[in-house]
Amino acid sequence: SQELEQSPQSLIVQEGKNLTINCTSSKTLYGLYWYKQKYGEGLIFLMMLQKGGEEKSHEKITAKLDEKKQQSSLHITASQPSHAGIYLCGGSSYGKLTFGQGTILTVHP
Amino acid sequence: DADVTQTPRNRITKTGKRIMLECSQTKGHDRMYWYRQDPGLGLRLIYYSFDVKDINKGEISDGYSVSRQAQAKFSLSLESAIPNQTALYFCATSDLKLSGANVLTFGAGSRLTVL
Numbered sequence: 001s002q003e004l005e006q007s008p009q010s011l012i013v014q015e016g017k018n019l020t021i022n023c024t025s026s027k028t029l030y031g032l033y034w035y036k037q038k039y040g041e042g043l044i045f046l047m048m049l050q051k052g053g054e055e056k057s058h059e060k061i062t063a064k065l066d067e068k069k070q071q072s073s074l075h076i077t078a079s080q081p082s083h084a085g086i087y088l089c090g091g092s093s094y095g096k097l098t099f100g101q102g103t104i105l106t107v108h109p
Numbered sequence: 110d111a112d113v114t115q116t117p118r119n120r121i122t123k124t125g126k127r128i129m130l131e132c133s134q135t136k137g138h139d140r141m142y143w144y145r146q147d148p149g150l151g152l153r154l155i156y157y158s159f160d161v162k163d164i165n166k167g168e169i170s171d172g173y174s175v176s177r178q179a180q181a182k183f184s185l186s187l188e189s190a191i192p193n194q195t196a197l198y199f200c201a202t203s204d205l206k207l208s209g210a211n212v213l214t215f216g217a218g219s220r221l222t223v224l
Contacts, residue, residue: 098168
């Protein structure tokens, strides 16, 4: 089965700082999905990447998928307290999503 | 109303009790999923269903069962709850045909505590 490893497991930054979360797959990814979760709440879809080398941005969040489609990164520019939460990457395989263990992001004002 | 509704949102029960978590959706999606979330372990897939007549086990199905009563309803049962089933449970839906991508829409979660 596909395994996804996220790093770091937790991250504490000062407001205004940039940060990067990584997601590495044991197999080639045919779809990589980034979600955000506020503590104890449901997951909100952020972005999906499918093609090697693909990059997408939304507001201050940029996600990239490497050419080999086994690694993805999520970059937040000028972080804000509203960015705090748990970020999870998900990989699509045979119609279902397998998730990484999540990265807990804390942003101090 | 939410697109994906889970009930109950919180439940405390005792070891050995039967518990049912219910999920209903208004998105018209064919596919429905049940995940559980534990700290440090991310989301793990319990069961999934691609249509009303299709039920599949996920990576951690032992101790759980599901029923797809209709396209819009997918329930998860714990026949005899045990403490290590204490977790946050999520229902999700998707429709690959609509978008060509398997974007999941999640419910708000059901927090289950087994004493």
